[in-house]
Amino acid sequence: MSSSDTPSEKPGQQNPEAEAEVTRRDFLNEIAAAALGVAGLGATVVTIKYLSPNVLFEPPTQFRAGSPDDFPVNSVTFIRDQEVYVVRTLAGFYAVSAVCTHLGCITQWKPEDDQIECPCHGSKFTREGTKIAGPAPRPLPHFALRLTADGQLLVDKLETVKETQVLKV
């Protein structure tokens, strides 16, 4: 091969092929570094998750339903965010779960029929929670209801009480 076949290299001028080779190597090094970075980040996340406690954050089971004066006598009030009915009768107050005992649908108070109805499979309950019709296996449970020191109704969904228990105010 004669010297005229190979590209002549002058001092200070780089071979374009060598430049491409370095670029390719740099690229591969960057890919490798990125892969190591992703793997390291994944390992860090898994380690932090492993070390953090497995705590289940649930909403509080007690809530203030309001002042007794907010509830007219002979009324059924649906507390939507708590899925509870607060019922006021002449005898006093009680709180009934709005969650159907069949498959857990949220029931609806139907004042025109004076009953609580489940839209899913047609279970019906009295305002006391007693089952009238449908596939629900149990009545709607009553929750503990008491007055706070500042005169508010406090419902505790963790504590069920007998249907006959009424808060006299």
Ligand code: FES
């Ligand atoms: S969930 Fe209420 S009747 Fe089925």
